[in-house]
Amino acid sequence: MEGIRPRKRLGQHFLVSRRVSSFFAKWACRFRRLLEIGPGTGSLTAQILRTCNVELLVGLEIDTRLLENLSSLSLIAEALQAVHGDALSPPLRLKGFDAAYGSIPYNITGPLIRLIVSEFQKPVLLLIQKEVADRLGARPGTPKYGRITVLVQLVYDVVKHMVVPPSAFKPRPKVFSQIVELVPKNGVKNRVVSKVEEVTRCFFSQRNKKALKIARQCLGEIPQSIVKKYDLSNKRVYELPPNFFTEILELNT
Numbered sequence: 001m002e003g004i005r006p007r008k009r010l011g012q013h014f015l016v017s018r019r020v021s022s023f024f025a026k027w028a029c030r031f032r033r034l035l036e037i038g039p040g041t042g043s044l045t046a047q048i049l050r051t052c053n054v055e056l057l058v059g060l061e062i063d064t065r066l067l068e069n070l071s072s073l074s075l076i077a078e079a080l081q082a083v084h085g086d087a088l089s090p091p092l093r094l095k096g097f098d099a100a101y102g103s104i105p106y107n108i109t110g111p112l113i114r115l116i117v118s119e120f121q122k123p124v125l126l127l128i129q130k131e132v133a134d135r136l137g138a139r140p141g142t143p144k145y146g147r148i149t150v151l152v153q154l155v156y157d158v159v160k161h162m163v164v165p166p167s168a169f170k171p172r173p174k175v176f177s178q179i180v181e182l183v184p185k186n187g188v189k190n191r192v193v194s195k196v197e198e199v200t201r202c203f204f205s206q207r208n209k210k211a212l213k214i215a216r217q218c219l220g221e222i223p224q225s226i227v228k229k230y231d232l233s234n235k236r237v238y239e240l241p242p243n244f245f246t247e248i249l250e251l252n253t
Contacts (some may be wrong), residue, residue: 017168021047037102
């Protein structure tokens with residue numbers, strides 16, 4: 001969009017890469033009802049509308065300057081609805097969509113991913129900072145493994161796709177980005193996610209300490225069967241796999 005300057009406070013970097021847009025469209029065509037988080041200038045939106053036969057595509061945009069362009073797209077594509085709102089407190093029912101996607105501003109990535117994990121739990125494709133992508137897909141015991149890793153991998157399988165250079169955006173960010181696909185796992189309940197979020201906040205505040213000591217601080221006495229199964233006497237907090245947290249919570253409820 002000519003004349004629209006990105007706002008630094010919103011972390012805006014407008015996507016201009018056709019290669020990235022085509023990748024998103026290929027993924028999106030599998031679904032009928034889509035939510036786009038932060039359409040910006042509409043590069044992903046337009047490509048998906050041209051490529052896919054969708055029943056509904058809602059573009060949720062916080063910047064009122066960009067809504068006019070989205071509204072003009074809706075005049076030629078009946079499936080598109082432009083909605084003004086904050087993705088961190090969306091003014092719509094998330095469960096009404098088959099999937100969600102977006103090129104996400106770096107400054108809201110963490111809170112948005114937590115919202116997706118706790119409230120959505122359906123297929124998602126995101127373009128995010130590569131460092132965050134590495135954290136989402138990290139293995140236990142590695143430096144990037146942390147609380148958000150546990151939360152995401154509790155609900156999703158993380159599939160990392162193409163790395164995207166700064167030249168794919170205007171203005172260019174200072175870091176590389178990456179496309180990450182979140183593939184839902186079965187049978188994870190919202191109440192479990194909520195409890196794991198609470199417990200991991202306690203555990204990962206001391207991520208380098210011995211796991212057994214921190215487990216007792218956060219949860220009280222730990223069954224000996226769990227101590228042996230996960231080798232808590234020898235492991236550090238950051239070496240505990242995601243399923244440890246669900247198993248220990250099931251025993252404590």
